[in-house]
Amino acid sequence: MSARPACDRPPAARARRARRALRALWAIPAGRLALTAVGVIAAATALGLFVLWPGDGAVAGSSPGADARGAEVVAVGTDGCRPELGPGCRTLRIELDGRASTATFAGDALTPLPEPGARIRVVPAVPVGAGEGATPPWVFLDYDRRAPLLLLSLLFAVVIVLLARRRGLLALIGLGASLALLATFVVPAILDGRPPIAVALVGAVAILLVTLALAHGASSMTLAAIIGSACTLVLTALLATLAVDAVQLTGLVSEQAFVLRVASDGEIEPQGLLLAGMVIGALGVLDDVTVSQASVVAALRRAAPSMPARTLYAEALRVGRDHLAATVNTLALAYAGAALPILLVFSTVGTSLGDAVNREIVAQEVTALLVGSIGLACAVPLTTAVAVALARRVPTELLGDAHAGHAH
Structure with missing residues (x-):
C-alpha cells in the first residue's frame, strides 16, 4: 500500500x-x-x-456607489421623470428595506430597463435646485449581482474541494x-x-x-x-x-x-x-x-x-x-x-x-x-x-x- x-x-x-x-x-x-x-x-x-x-x-471620495442600497423592482412607470433626463427615463417603484419607495432610471442605452422582480442597487438622489419630494428619492445604480456571484463562487469552491x-x-x-x-x-x-x-x-x-x-x-x-x-x-x-x-x-x-x-x-x-x-x-x-x-x-x-x-x-x-x-x-x-x-x-x-x-x-x-x-x-x-x-x-x-x- x-x-x-x-x-x-x-x-x-x-x-x-x-x-x-x-x-x-x-x-x-x-x-x-x-x-x-x-x-x-x-x-x-x-x-x-x-x-x-x-x-x-x-x-476617500464620494463615489456614486458609496451609499448604495439593495432594492427590488415592483413596477415601472414614467411619472416623476424630469424632462432633462430624456425620453428613456422611467420611474421604478421599489421595495427598499421593507418599505415602498421610488427610484429614477435615467435610460442608459447600455443598461436594459429593469423588470418587476429584478434586484437592483440604488443610491440617494440629490437633485440640484429641487425641493423636498420633487423627484424620486433614489436613483438606479446597477443590477444587484451579488447573490448569483455568491452562488457561482460556492459552486466553484464545491467543485474544487470535491475534485x-x-x-x-x-x-x-x-x-x-x-x-x-x-x-x-x-x-x-x-x-x-x-x-x-x-x-x-x-x-x-x-x-x-x-x-x-x-x-x-x-x-x-x-x-x-x-x-x-x-x-x-x-x-x-x-x-x-x-x-x-x-x-x-x-x-x-x-x-x-x-x-x-x-x-x-x-x-x-x-x-x-x-x-x-x-x-x-x-x-x-x-x-x-x-x-x-x-x-x-x-x-x-x-x-x-x-x-x-x-x-x-x-x-x-x-x-x-x-x-x-x-x-x-x-x-x-x-x-x-x-x-x-x-x-x-x-x-x-x-x-x-x-x-x-x-x-x-x-x-x-x-x-x-x-x-x-x-x-x-x-x-x-x-x-x-x-x-x-x-x-x-x-x-x-x-x-x-x-x-x-x-x-x-
Missing part, C-alpha cells in the same frame, strides 16, 4: 511532518542555504509590509489569503499614496509565500519555487519599469486611472498603477510555472536518483519548454481577448493594425504581455537550476509530495 500523500494527512500530522522536514533541511548545507534565502525573502517582505502598510489617509480534496481546500484558503492581502494591503496602500510598484512587488511576494507554503508544505521543491518566483518577480518589476519608459506609456488611457488621479489630487501615479498591474498579472501564472518546474525536477530525481545534475537540468528544462509554450499562449490569448473590443473599434473607423497597436490603450496590453512572457521565460531556467541544486544534495524524502506537481 502506498503512503498517503501529504495533502491527505490530518493537519496535526502535516504540521509535525513540516517541522521534521525543516529540521532535516537545516541539517544539510544546501537546505540551510535555501532556508536562509527564503528567510531573507520573508524578512524583506515583512519589512516592506510594515513600511508600506496604509495609514488612515487613504483616498482536489484537501489540496483543493488548501488552495482555496490560499486564494482567500491572496484576496485578503489585495483588499487589506495592496489596494489601500496605493490609495494612501504609497509607490504602486513597491506595493505590488511586496504584496505579490507575500501572496507567493502564503499560497506556496499552504498548498505545498515544507520541502526543498517548495523552497526552490519560492526562490525562483521571488527572483522572477523582481526581474519582472525592473523590466516593466524599463519597458513602460521606453514605450512611453502614461497609464492615463482608462477612465478609472483618470478618476483616481483626480480624486487623489495627483498623489496616485497612473504609470505606477500600470506597473503594479503588470507585476500582479505576472504572479497569476508565475507560481504555476515555478511549482511545476520544481515538481518535474523532484519527479526525475526520484525516478533516477543517480542521474547527473547536468542531465537532470536538461531533462527538466525540456519539459519546462513545453509548459512555457502553453503558458505563454494562454497569457497571449488572455491579453488578446481583453484588447479585442478595442481593436474592433479601431477597425470600424479604418485604422490600420499597425496604427491600432501603436495607440496607448492597445500598446499597454502588448507591453504587459511581452513583459509577463519574458518574466515567465526567465523563471523556467532559474527555478530549474535552484531545484536541481537542491535535489542533488537532499534525500528524496525531503523533495516534497510526489503528487504536488501540476498536470500538463
Whole structure:
C-alpha cells in the first residue's frame, strides 16, 4: 500500500511532518542555504509590509456607489421623470428595506430597463435646485449581482474541494489569503499614496509565500519555487519599469486611472498603477510555472536518483519548454481577448493594425504581455537550476509530495 500523500494527512500530522522536514533541511548545507534565502525573502517582505502598510489617509471620495442600497423592482412607470433626463427615463417603484419607495432610471442605452422582480442597487438622489419630494428619492445604480456571484463562487469552491480534496481546500484558503492581502494591503496602500510598484512587488511576494507554503508544505521543491518566483518577480518589476519608459506609456488611457488621479489630487501615479498591474498579472501564472518546474525536477530525481545534475537540468528544462509554450499562449490569448473590443473599434473607423497597436490603450496590453512572457521565460531556467541544486544534495524524502506537481 502506498503512503498517503501529504495533502491527505490530518493537519496535526502535516504540521509535525513540516517541522521534521525543516529540521532535516537545516541539517544539510544546501537546505540551510535555501532556508536562509527564503528567510531573507520573508524578512524583506515583512519589512516592506510594515513600511508600506496604509495609514488612515487613504483616498476617500464620494463615489456614486458609496451609499448604495439593495432594492427590488415592483413596477415601472414614467411619472416623476424630469424632462432633462430624456425620453428613456422611467420611474421604478421599489421595495427598499421593507418599505415602498421610488427610484429614477435615467435610460442608459447600455443598461436594459429593469423588470418587476429584478434586484437592483440604488443610491440617494440629490437633485440640484429641487425641493423636498420633487423627484424620486433614489436613483438606479446597477443590477444587484451579488447573490448569483455568491452562488457561482460556492459552486466553484464545491467543485474544487470535491475534485482536489484537501489540496483543493488548501488552495482555496490560499486564494482567500491572496484576496485578503489585495483588499487589506495592496489596494489601500496605493490609495494612501504609497509607490504602486513597491506595493505590488511586496504584496505579490507575500501572496507567493502564503499560497506556496499552504498548498505545498515544507520541502526543498517548495523552497526552490519560492526562490525562483521571488527572483522572477523582481526581474519582472525592473523590466516593466524599463519597458513602460521606453514605450512611453502614461497609464492615463482608462477612465478609472483618470478618476483616481483626480480624486487623489495627483498623489496616485497612473504609470505606477500600470506597473503594479503588470507585476500582479505576472504572479497569476508565475507560481504555476515555478511549482511545476520544481515538481518535474523532484519527479526525475526520484525516478533516477543517480542521474547527473547536468542531465537532470536538461531533462527538466525540456519539459519546462513545453509548459512555457502553453503558458505563454494562454497569457497571449488572455491579453488578446481583453484588447479585442478595442481593436474592433479601431477597425470600424479604418485604422490600420499597425496604427491600432501603436495607440496607448492597445500598446499597454502588448507591453504587459511581452513583459509577463519574458518574466515567465526567465523563471523556467532559474527555478530549474535552484531545484536541481537542491535535489542533488537532499534525500528524496525531503523533495516534497510526489503528487504536488501540476498536470500538463
